[in-house]
Amino acid sequence: MEQEQEQNNNRKDHRDLGRDFDLFSFHEYAPGAAFWHGKGMIIWRELEKYLREKLDKEGYAEVSTPVMVKKTLFEKSGHWEHFKENIFTLEVDNETYALKPMNCPESTLIYSSKIRSYRDLPIRLSEITDRLHRNELSGVLGGLLRVRQFSQDDAHIYCRPDQIESEIKKLLKLVKEFYDNFNMPLSFNLATRPDKAMGDPKLWKKAEKNLENVLKKAKMKYQIKEKDGAFYGPKIDINVTDSQNREWTIATIQLDFQMPERFELEYIDEKGLKQRPVMIHRAILGTFERFIGILLEHAEGKLPLWLSPVQVEILSITDKHVKYAEQVAKKFIKKGIRARVNNENETINKKIREAELQKIPYILVVGDKEIANNSVNVRHYRQGQMGETKLADLLKKIQKEIKDKVI
Numbered sequence: 001m002e003q004e005q006e007q008n009n010n011r012k013d014h015r016d017l018g019r020d021f022d023l024f025s026f027h028e029y030a031p032g033a034a035f036w037h038g039k040g041m042i043i044w045r046e047l048e049k050y051l052r053e054k055l056d057k058e059g060y061a062e063v064s065t066p067v068m069v070k071k072t073l074f075e076k077s078g079h080w081e082h083f084k085e086n087i088f089t090l091e092v093d094n095e096t097y098a099l100k101p102m103n104c105p106e107s108t109l110i111y112s113s114k115i116r117s118y119r120d121l122p123i124r125l126s127e128i129t130d131r132l133h134r135n136e137l138s139g140v141l142g143g144l145l146r147v148r149q150f151s152q153d154d155a156h157i158y159c160r161p162d163q164i165e166s167e168i169k170k171l172l173k174l175v176k177e178f179y180d181n182f183n184m185p186l187s188f189n190l191a192t193r194p195d196k197a198m199g200d201p202k203l204w205k206k207a208e209k210n211l212e213n214v215l216k217k218a219k220m221k222y223q224i225k226e227k228d229g230a231f232y233g234p235k236i237d238i239n240v241t242d243s244q245n246r247e248w249t250i251a252t253i254q255l256d257f258q259m260p261e262r263f264e265l266e267y268i269d270e271k272g273l274k275q276r277p278v279m280i281h282r283a284i285l286g287t288f289e290r291f292i293g294i295l296l297e298h299a300e301g302k303l304p305l306w307l308s309p310v311q312v313e314i315l316s317i318t319d320k321h322v323k324y325a326e327q328v329a330k331k332f333i334k335k336g337i338r339a340r341v342n343n344e345n346e347t348i349n350k351k352i353r354e355a356e357l358q359k360i361p362y363i364l365v366v367g368d369k370e371i372a373n374n375s376v377n378v379r380h381y382r383q384g385q386m387g388e389t390k391l392a393d394l395l396k397k398i399q400k401e402i403k404d405k406v407i
């Protein structure tokens with residue numbers, strides 16, 4: 001127990017890891033907003049790339065909406081009433097504008113920009129690049145976990161009532177697939193109608209039943225969180241457990257009957273009659289900032305190979321091996337693998353130690369023997385010393401591991 005505690009104390013905060021690995025920084029000029037460095041952006045971009053690949057296959061359309069919008073939009077959506085102390089405002093042309101705290105109301109404007117038929121639904125609009133702002137008190141800001149500016153992997157799905165269950169089923173599968181990549185176990189919570197809810201209680205019951213049916217059919221274990229739903233509808237909150245046994249609510253799937261009502265969203269049914277679609281709000285990794293912060297601590301800096309800013313570092317034993325080291329690096333880079341050479345005038349042991357501290361997945365040492373054999377000497381950040389390997393074989397192995405997102 002004591003030993004375990006000691007280990008926990010040795011764990012680094014994501015802010016330390018961010019500084020040690022040159023990923024991001026914070027500056028007094030922008031409290032609660034991260035400055036992303038080149039290496040940090042690689043993690044961000046890889047996550048975006050993964051999401052886009054998935055969502056393109058799942059029939060999403062990626063959209064983007066303005067950051068600065070008139071506050072009247074949030075009055076119409078109900079957010080102003082429930083959320084105004086968190087919304088940053090500014091005066092422009094004698095009108096009050098807001099920096100958007102969420103994407104939902106603007107997403108409905110894209111939906112209603114044309115007439116929709118029952119055949120068009122579900123319409124799945126994802127929005128993963130836009131910056132959101134929420135005013136958190138400066139005292140509670142903390143690294144990437146509590147910020148004022150962030151981006152969500154947000155999406156809004158507009159569907160017919162008979163499509164709710166199949167859409168939720170797809171979303172649960174998507175969430176599960178995503179977290180399988182990080183060895184993070186999930187638990188599911190069904191949050192039901194709060195006392196101060198909007199809308200018809202009968203509709204709420206039905207929606208809660210929809211969510212419960214899907215969880216049951218998918219054989220997911222879940223807990224009921226009484227009265228913990230959003231004011232506009234019930235939701236499934238998905239908790240993730242990290243390597244320190246901490247639980248985080250990151251992913252969420254929320255049913256919403258209110259916003260379609262407030263924005264008078266419509267589709268034309270089989271009989272030519274106007275109907276209201278249902279809106280589903282969902283996030284898988286939540287916000288990029290918070291997710292990357294949690295992931296760094298969960299992995300203790302040892303990010304999965306596919307997310308590592310530097311995947312391969314090549315170390316030359318002496319100056320005369322630098323040329324070969326550079327040739328090796330070129331071969332990796334040509335295959336889209338992030339490789340670099342450390343040819344500094346240091347002892348090989350020091351260079352290995354530095355690369356290990358940087359948690360670089362593959363450290364390759366090259367000297368006379370490796371040049372003669374067209375090989376490299378491999379150290380892996382989890383498996384340790386792997387010995388001499390033919391360059392061509394290692395290239396294939398690493399390419400496959402990146403593609404398979406091996407942990």
Ligand SMILES: [Zn+2]
Pocket residue numbers: 102103104155156281282
């Ligand atoms: Zn939303």
